[in-house]
Amino acid sequence: MLVIRKLSACEAGDLRDHLRRLSAADRRLRFGHGVKAAGVERYVDARDWARTWTVGAFDGPHLRGVVELHRCGPWWAMTAELSVSVEGRYQNQGLGTRLVAQALLVARNRGFRTVYLLCLPENRPIQRIVRKFAGEITAVEGDIEARIHPMRATPLSVMAEAFGDGCSLLQGLWSQEPEVANDRPAQHRAEPTKASPRLRPAA
Ligand SMILES: CC(C)(COP(=O)(O)OP(=O)(O)OC[C@H]1O[C@@H](n2cnc3c(N)ncnc32)[C@H](O)[C@@H]1OP(=O)(O)O)[C@@H](O)C(=O)NCCC(=O)NCCS
Known part of the structure; x- marks a missing residue:
């Protein structure tokens, strides 16, 4: 089951693993330039969790998607900056x-009047998403800047x-594997939960 929820600073490892799992091309689109594991x-x-709201999509124990909303100034x-992967x-x-949509709800409830994001001109999917939220898209020095109010x-x-x-x-608690006593043999342990049919990874 896919669980969409906020992340806290103690889940920095999940964020790191997700960003590392992105392909090199997607990491370039995410950061605007090539970024390696280091x-x-x-x-x-370096991330300041006190100024950044993070909402993630977990499939079982793995974080498969993340949106970050970072307060500017x-x-x-x-004003906040949004990044998503x-x-x-x-x-x-x-x-x-x-x-x-979830990040915009968080922004709205924190009183942000402008949420912006920068992306590369060839990044059509994120521009398509921004347009769904009536965002303005402008070209700025070779990049694209999108603003949503x-x-x-x-x-x-x-x-x-x-x-x-x-x-x-509740979803998170529900989708957790049942606790198994340590003294029970491994073959009696529960099977991992199956991926949600609504959001199954593409073959
Ligand atoms: C941008 C990103 C987060 C989108 O995630 P996603 O789960 O695929 O997004 P969605 O499925 O909700 O929407 C993607 C939209 O782009 C459209 N799209 C996909 N490829 C496209 C292309 N080449 N040209 C135009 N539109 C395209 C899809 O059809 C979809 O639109 P629709 O909902 O109207 O059909 C994902 O591609 C990603 O992680 N990219 C790398 C990181 C990145 O670029 N981040 C943004 C900058 S911070």
Whole structure:
């Protein structure tokens, strides 16, 4: 089952592993330039979790997609930068769109008035996603800058986020493998959970 939920700083390892699993081409699209394993390590180590909201899509124990929303400037600034990545086998099934929608809900409820992202001109999928959220796309010095203006927070949007957090907590508990006592032989252990038929990795 695919579980979409917020990540905390203690899950930095999951983020690192996800970014490492991206193909070299997708990492280039994600960061705007080629980044190797050591670069991913530096990025995750330097990440300021207090200024960044992270929402991830877990398939079983593995993080397969992530959206990061980073506050730009001081704590009262109302602008955030968004970055998103989905592993190759999970792409083109709507996951990137779902993650961006979730990040925009978080942005809305934190009072951000502008969410922007930078991407390479050839990155059509992310530009397609931005257009779904009525984002403006402009060319800036060889890159593409996209700006989305989230709506103002309402009690309903706050409740929607809280409800989503509660549901994903329950989903996470539900999809966990049952605890097996250490003294039981390995052949009695539970089978791993099967991937959700709604979002099955492409063959
Ligand atoms: C960008 C990215 C997150 C999209 O994830 P995804 O799960 O494939 O996204 P979705 O399936 O929700 O939407 C992709 C859209 O792009 C469209 N698309 C895919 N390839 C395309 C192409 N070559 N040209 C135009 N549109 C394309 C899809 O049809 C889909 O649109 P639709 O929903 O209207 O059919 C993913 O491709 C990725 O991780 N890329 C590498 C990192 C990156 O580029 N990040 C963005 C910069 S921070």
